[in-house]
Amino acid sequence: MNEETGLRERKKQRTRQTLSETAIALFLERGFDQVSVAEVAAAAEVSKPTLFRYFPAKEDLALDRIADHQGEAARVVRDRAPGAAPLAALRAHFHARLDARDPITGLCDAPEVLAFRDMLYSTPSLQARLMRYAADDERALAEALAEAGAEEVTARLAAAQVIAVHHVLARDNWRRLASGRSTDAVVGAAHADAERAYDLLGAGLAGQGL
Amino acid sequence: MNEETGLRERKKQRTRQTLSETAIALFLERGFDQVSVAEVAAAAEVSKPTLFRYFPAKEDLALDRIADHQGEAARVVRDRAPGAAPLAALRAHFHARLDARDPITGLCDAPEVLAFRDMLYSTPSLQARLMRYAADDERALAEALAEAGAEEVTARLAAAQVIAVHHVLARDNWRRLASGRSTDAVVGAAHADAERAYDLLGAGLAGQGL
DNA sequence: CAGAAAATGCAACCGAGTAACAAAAGATTC
DNA sequence: GAATCTTTTGTTACTCGGTTGCATTTTCTG
Numbered sequence: 001m002n003e004e005t006g007l008r009e010r011k012k013q014r015t016r017q018t019l020s021e022t023a024i025a026l027f028l029e030r031g032f033d034q035v036s037v038a039e040v041a042a043a044a045e046v047s048k049p050t051l052f053r054y055f056p057a058k059e060d061l062a063l064d065r066i067a068d069h070q071g072e073a074a075r076v077v078r079d080r081a082p083g084a085a086p087l088a089a090l091r092a093h094f095h096a097r098l099d100a101r102d103p104i105t106g107l108c109d110a111p112e113v114l115a116f117r118d119m120l121y122s123t124p125s126l127q128a129r130l131m132r133y134a135a136d137d138e139r140a141l142a143e144a145l146a147e148a149g150a151e152e153v154t155a156r157l158a159a160a161q162v163i164a165v166h167h168v169l170a171r172d173n174w175r176r177l178a179s180g181r182s183t184d185a186v187v188g189a190a191h192a193d194a195e196r197a198y199d200l201l202g203a204g205l206a207g208q209g210l
Numbered sequence: 211m212n213e214e215t216g217l218r219e220r221k222k223q224r225t226r227q228t229l230s231e232t233a234i235a236l237f238l239e240r241g242f243d244q245v246s247v248a249e250v251a252a253a254a255e256v257s258k259p260t261l262f263r264y265f266p267a268k269e270d271l272a273l274d275r276i277a278d279h280q281g282e283a284a285r286v287v288r289d290r291a292p293g294a295a296p297l298a299a300l301r302a303h304f305h306a307r308l309d310a311r312d313p314i315t316g317l318c319d320a321p322e323v324l325a326f327r328d329m330l331y332s333t334p335s336l337q338a339r340l341m342r343y344a345a346d347d348e349r350a351l352a353e354a355l356a357e358a359g360a361e362e363v364t365a366r367l368a369a370a371q372v373i374a375v376h377h378v379l380a381r382d383n384w385r386r387l388a389s390g391r392s393t394d395a396v397v398g399a400a401h402a403d404a405e406r407a408y409d410l411l412g413a414g415l416a417g418q419g420l
Numbered sequence: 421c422a423g424a425a426a427a428t429g430c431a432a433c434c435g436a437g438t439a440a441c442a443a444a445a446g447a448t449t450c
Numbered sequence: 451g452a453a454t455c456t457t458t459t460g461t462t463a464c465t466c467g468g469t470t471g472c473a474t475t476t477t478c479t480g
Contacts, residue, residue: 008446008457036435047460052437087420127345128338135337149419153382157407158415160378164370172363197367204414205368209359210297218426218477246466257429262468421480428475436467444459450452 016054016064019044023061028115032062032123059129062119069104070133073162074140077148086148090162091198094169098190101183106173107190109183117174138163158201165197226264226274229254233271238325242272242333269339272329279314280343283372284350287358296358300372301408304379308400311393316383317400319393327384348373368411375407 022044026035037058041051055061073090080089094105101108106117120126142159146152172193176186200208232254236245247268251261265271283300290299304315311318316327330336352369356362382403386396410418 050459058436085420087415124342128341131338131341132334145420153403153406154410154418156378156382157375157410158420160374161371161415164374165367168366168370172366193363196363200364200367200414202414202416204410204412205297205371206412208364210295210355210368260428268467
């Protein structure tokens with residue numbers, strides 16, 4: 001059912017990948033706003049309409065890689081060990097991704113990844129698009145939490161908090177790396193922040209001078 | 211220092227207001243995407259470049275009213291009664307805005323406001339722009355919380371949570387009104403949700419089946 | 421009233437995204 | 451393996467958001 005060995009399908013996947021890779025290379029080289037989609041299409045040797053048949057907007061060319069993390073939080077909650085609390089599962093998963101230096105945690109100093117994040121945080125339209133992905137993530141997570149037994153409103157509130165917190169953590173990690181330090185030098189602080197974040201989520205903001 | 215009684219300044223303010231009002235009227239009548247900026251400019255009797263000298267993007271024409279709530283959360287924290295906890299001030303303020311039927315809480319069933327929110331939630335580009343305003347709000351709130359004595363990372367995390375939660379609450383209120391009920395019929399539920407939300411923020415998600 | 425400074429209009433332009441239709445390439449059937 | 455059907459692609463031309471350069475008008479200043 002998954003073995004779409006058709007030549008057509010293979011070609012489509014290759015075209016898609018070529019487009020995204022070509023685009024990202026150009027974007028990193030000269031900046032997102034300084035590269036036109038026409039150039040990307042030309043470099044990838046397809047026409048402009050074809051490009052837009054693969055990617056609905058210019059931003060999606062850049063965010064393709066990030067897009068396959070879609071729904072990760074919801075998945076973590078659904079796939080948690082029986083009896084485990086959703087929040088505990090999310091916490092453990094985030095720590096694991098930190099140890100794996102997953103770019104999504106912000107804790108990855110591969111030069112290309114770092115440059116990519118620079119571009120992301122300095123290009124408003126990319127951030128806007130990213131927020132839309134986040135909104136989907138949030139919806140999915142809220143559903144998963146509701147399935148896990150949380151009351152509906154509570155689930156939505158909790159999902160919003162978790163997603164928001166993840167963004168803050170990722171951005172803080174990137175900030176540390178952007179100031180020149182290595183992942184190994186800051187992984188400790190990253191774990192500590194994650195601990196604090198999940199402690200706050202779990203036990204609340206009261207008693208923190210708040 | 212604030213008495214810009216100059217004729218020039220007065221005219222500018224009037225032009226700006228005319229533009230925004232004309233635009234919103236057209237948007238509500240036919241939908242945001244079905245109205246071109248050229249039409250708005252023509253209806254307001256200015257040229258297209260002039261329009262863009264007042265509003266950097268089409269979206270800002272629609273969001274002008276919301277924009278002056280910028281930094282409200284931070285202000286509430288800064289202006290809180292001496293000795294009051296920031297979170298308590300935010301909670302009280304939100305309840306007060308609910309009672310005032312402030313559109314920003316989602317709890318306002320004036321037909322135009324309701325239609326405006328329909329448009330907002332059904333137009334991706336407007337939501338995206340709104341998220342950017344929210345990011346500014348978040349930054350400002352984080353600063354205010356840090357000033358109030360919270361540790362830096364904690365302040366950023368808390369700010370993200372508060373802003374995210376406000377959006378969930380507003381959206382839930384709008385959803386209730388959109389299903390036809392009156393504000394008076396749902397104000398109780400709105401207060402209850404706000405209570406729950408701030409309880410979760412203060413005391414944490416643990417022990418909620420999470 | 422004269423001249424500086426600011427705001428406007430006009431026209432032309434750029435880039436993102438789309439529509440229409442024709443051409444090509446992969447899949448299917450006999 | 452040729453004929454045919456379907457999907458994908460390229461070409462051209464268009465709409466719309468947003469910008470630029472420059473001439474013109476309007477307001478402010480002395």
